[in-house]
Amino acid sequence: MKKVRNEREFFWPLKGQSEKEVFKDLRKALEENIDYCGEKDCIIGFPGTRVDPVAVKAVKMFIGFHPNNICTHTDNQESERGFQGTQRLEKDFIFSLGNLLGSNRVDGYITPGGTESNIMGLLLARETMASSSPEIDKYSVVTSVFTHYSIRKAVWVLRMGRDCWKKCDKCSFFRTPVKHFYEESSRGEGVALVGTDDAGRVLISKIEEKVREKYLKGVTRFIIVVSEGNIMTGAIDDSEAVGGLIKKLKQELENAKFYLHVDAAFGGFVVPFLYPDRKFSFFVPEVDSVGLDPHKMGMAPYPAGAFLYRKDSRNFRKYLGVQMGYVPGETDGTLCGSRSGASAAACYALMKVKGYEGYKKVINSCMRNTHYLRGRLGEIDEVELIHSDMNIVAFRLRGLGQKELSEELIDRVKLVSHTFPKDFSNPRDHVERLYKATVMPHVTPKKIDKFVRLLKQDLRT
Ligand SMILES: Cc1ncc(COP(=O)(O)O)c(C=O)c1O
Numbered sequence: 001m002k003k004v005r006n007e008r009e010f011f012w013p014l015k016g017q018s019e020k021e022v023f024k025d026l027r028k029a030l031e032e033n034i035d036y037c038g039e040k041d042c043i044i045g046f047p048g049t050r051v052d053p054v055a056v057k058a059v060k061m062f063i064g065f066h067p068n069n070i071c072t073h074t075d076n077q078e079s080e081r082g083f084q085g086t087q088r089l090e091k092d093f094i095f096s097l098g099n100l101l102g103s104n105r106v107d108g109y110i111t112p113g114g115t116e117s118n119i120m121g122l123l124l125a126r127e128t129m130a131s132s133s134p135e136i137d138k139y140s141v142v143t144s145v146f147t148h149y150s151i152r153k154a155v156w157v158l159r160m161g162r163d164c165w166k167k168c169d170k171c172s173f174f175r176t177p178v179k180h181f182y183e184e185s186s187r188g189e190g191v192a193l194v195g196t197d198d199a200g201r202v203l204i205s206k207i208e209e210k211v212r213e214k215y216l217k218g219v220t221r222f223i224i225v226v227s228e229g230n231i232m233t234g235a236i237d238d239s240e241a242v243g244g245l246i247k248k249l250k251q252e253l254e255n256a257k258f259y260l261h262v263d264a265a266f267g268g269f270v271v272p273f274l275y276p277d278r279k280f281s282f283f284v285p286e287v288d289s290v291g292l293d294p295h296k297m298g299m300a301p302y303p304a305g306a307f308l309y310r311k312d313s314r315n316f317r318k319y320l321g322v323q324m325g326y327v328p329g330e331t332d333g334t335l336c337g338s339r340s341g342a343s344a345a346a347c348y349a350l351m352k353v354k355g356y357e358g359y360k361k362v363i364n365s366c367m368r369n370t371h372y373l374r375g376r377l378g379e380i381d382e383v384e385l386i387h388s389d390m391n392i393v394a395f396r397l398r399g400l401g402q403k404e405l406s407e408e409l410i411d412r413v414k415l416v417s418h419t420f421p422k423d424f425s426n427p428r429d430h431v432e433r434l435y436k437a438t439v440m441p442h443v444t445p446k447k448i449d450k451f452v453r454l455l456k457q458d459l460r461t
Pocket residue numbers: 047112113114115116118148150227229230231263264265266293305
């Protein structure tokens with residue numbers, strides 16, 4: 001709708017349209033979006049699913065009252081008055097997540113998602129290790145080639161290093177040109193991407209090698225990031241082994257400081273239910289902070305991430321935030337400021353209604369379907385399956401030279417694809433395209449059969 005006001009084009013509706021008309025637009029927009037559970041859609045790539053009806057009910061109950069959960073509620077500091085109800089739900093949810101992940105002594109808050117949780121993890125790492133000397137304050141972030149890009153974004157935002165990728169002529173045959181050589185800083189700071197095993201689990205020996213190399217360049221501040229479920233192959237890094245390495249290096253490398261952050265954005269709602277006997281997250285004493293997303297496998301609506309950090313004598317909470325002023329309390333401890341209390345209500349309701357057994361049932365069902373998908377993909381000679389630790393199935397195309405799946409297929413099923421080193425253990429190796437499906441709760445055997453049929457067709461053309 002274009003009107004002229006003050007001689008310029010004006011797009012804002014002057015009088016307001018009828019609700020009927022506007023909701024017709026909204027319905028059209030809804031139809032343009034995918035429906036994870038829809039009969040006609042076959043969405044097999046994204047780490048999203050239909051929001052659980054319990055969460056929808058909770059959001060509907062609170063959203064109209066506009067509750068603000070600004071500040072951190074696990075620390076007994078004051079915060080915005082008037083929303084004690086949803087702030088209490090958030091506090092209970094964060095403590096319960098800490099308990100699930102191995103610690104009853106945590107602080108934290110519901111973030112807008114994994115990206116903010118990762119930024120906060122690295123911010124906390126930087127602040128707790130900072131000295132007053134710029135030469136000492138060089139931070140090296142050591143992590144695997146499969147680590148989510150939000151870690152590199154965090155390094156960029158926090159000015160701990162630049163993000164630099166170089167193109168290689170040998171790998172220029174892809175439809176979209178790829179820049180796959182990550183250029184580390186010669187001064188030692190910033191991100192270092194290290195290799196993994198064949199499944200995509202970070203190699204502990206490569207972390208050790210990298211730390212020692214950086215230490216010789218004068219770096220003494222190390223932030224190690226592990227993925228408890230990387231989003232591309234579903235591999236779970238061995239946090240316990242990384243913790244053991246940190247313990248050893250702390251004793252050997254004079255003045256070196258370490259911080260261990262776990263990105264469990266995807267796996268935080270999988271690992272505790274699938275591998276309850278493993279040592280993950282806060283069960284590992286060296287782990288300082290964890291990010292996990294209720295809006296992925298937790299089946300909560302966006303925005304819902306969670307950032308948790310240890311509450312102990314180091315008093316991490318004091319490093320987060322600036323003095324507020326008009327909001328009661330000293331510092332808010334968050335990055336984003338005002339936050340929806342409706343998200344807290346949704347997360348809380350899901351946790352209480354599903355309980356441990358309820359989430360376990362969801363994960364077990366996803367895993368049954370994951371095995372079914374692997375079996376069906378195994379029928380196709382050209383498909384080379386990558387081992388997976390959870391409900392993500394990654395594969396490459398074998399023996400087809402430079403063939404890639406068609407854009408049409410990728411778009412139709414929203415398959416996720418990206419290039420990774422042929423030899424995962426060598427980040428500087430040439431790359432191949434990796435495809436992956438995420439077996440979320442809506443991915444049924446029927447959808448899997450449809451996907452496999454479409455994939456076979458695509459490979460024939
Ligand atoms: C492992 C991992 N970390 C971080 C993120 C970023 O999460 P968000 O998009 O919620 O910010 C994702 C998103 O897929 C992820 O899979």
